Amino acid sequence: MMARALVLLSLVAGVGVALAQTPEKSPPPAQPETAIDTTTVERILRGEEAAEAGSGFTYDPAGRRDPFRSLLKGRQREELGERPPGLRGMAVDEIRLTGIIKLPEGYVGMVQGTDNLSYLIRPGTVLYDGSVESVEKNQVVFKVQVADPKSLKPYREVVRTLQ
Template structure:
């Protein structure tokens, strides 16, 4: 039952309109004032070893080959890579590889944009049922 066209519609029943001029000049209160960069890189990463993020790789093993050490790492998409000492990754470098794991030097920025360097050691990932 619709009201006759001659009667006015009660207020609040129609779609509400948002004033655009008021919201255009206001800052979004949920965006942080201090810039934060994602550790994972966010957008598109380069292909290959250059796109590996230290925080997301898993060290599966190490191999000694012709006097040099090679580490076998896996990314979150289950792709396997062989990295050597001195290789450059997306957010750091491979500093040292030994029989227990890999040491990375990660370069990042703090919340205020100042550069930070950290040393992260990742041990070999033990599969279920294996002793380490």
């Protein structure tokens, strides 16, 4: 029994060695190369060269804020030239409502400007970036011009109330 197992084992080993020595099949013959379209490759390389030169990329913010500017510093106002003196040269965000006075003609608002002077405002008073829409018993409504081309209204209303 042992002899049969030994013969069978040597036979299997011999067949394995014989099969291992058979030559591999050669790959099919290569087809002749066809002409390769290099225009796409050349266009990509030209684009990379232009990008490396700095002339190929531009960024259009399209009304979005700069993501690299700090939100804590606040907005910087675009100056449209020299501001007029007095109340006409102050923006709505720069003045502070200090009081409202009742007169026979109606209510008048009292504001403090950036120059620490007090001014009286009535409906129709013009400021640097807007105007006074109305003065009521405890609030003043301003109409501020908006420079956003996507906005439906060219203005926004800012309401200041007495504290």
